[in-house]
Amino acid sequence: MATETGVATDHVTRLRALDTCAVSDALDALGRSGAVLGLHSVTGRHRLAGRAVTIDLVEAGTVASPRHLGTAAIDASGPGDVLVVAHHGRPNVSGWGGVLSTGARQAGIEGVIVDGAVRDVDEATDLGLPVFALTGVPVTARGRVVERAWNVDVELAGVPVRPGDFVLADGSGVVVVPAAEIETVLVKAEAVAAKERAMVAKVREGLPMVEVMGADYENLLKG
Incomplete structure (x- = not known):
């Protein structure tokens, strides 16, 4: 989705060479917010960097969804992309699962960030797919949450994320940098x-x- 070419490739490469603390400090110095609080890697010691492909989840019955959550975003994404799932802090139902992790890994996606719970954590760990989330939970999304839309503006724990924004995650947490400000940051x-x-x-x-x-x-x- 967010094809890693030209200037964008350079920006992602430079972002990968940094840690979230340095980027958070830069955002502070520039009077910007961007640190996403409460999320951590649930798949071991991982770091990831790339451009956001967003997914917004809502409670089942709120909207009619023609497909399982995350599938269209996976099919449209690849290397250089990070899936950002706005699960709105739900700790009691998963917003991501094992079959999706296999699909993301197959597509070469850099990793997944979920503002809420995920499941099949061991499966994602075995795949080597970085997943950052609020917590792990065994409860399925089926019949509980659905995808409202993807590739739309969302919020991740209160931090705005737009498609194509830059995302960095490591052991200290997650930061988001607006695409328009990436060079300055x-x-x-x-x-x-x-x-x-x-x-x-x-x-x-x-x-x-x-x-x-x-x-x-x-x-x-x-x-």
Whole structure:
């Protein structure tokens, strides 16, 4: 869906080289929000980066859905894409499952982020598919939630996500960067990461921590 070509390829490559903390710091420095709170990897130590292909779920009976949730998005997606499922924080029913994970893996999709519960976690883990979610649960979506639409604007734990926005996830959580601001955020995040690497080098040289993490650290986001 979000084909990884040209400038977009470069942006994803640069994003992959960063961690969510540096990107969150950059967003802070620019006065932007983007950190998604409460979600974590349920499939082990994974990180992922790519462009968002969105899916919005609602309670069954709310809308008529002609297909099982997530299937159209999987069929239209591939390498460089991250499926972002707006499950609206539901902890008691899955918004993603094992057959979908197999399809996503087969398509080369980078991973899946679900604002709510997922199931078949062991299956996704065995597949090596990164899945970030609120929690795991065995309860099926069938008869409980359906797809309202895909490739539409959604919210992920209160953070707006539009199709084609950039997403990064690792052990610290999930961040979303609007596509229109990716270059600005990357430049700032790369500067933050460079300053932190310099501090780590000083620590390894044996400098006192008070000196390493003094005024320089408190002013890390300035300039």
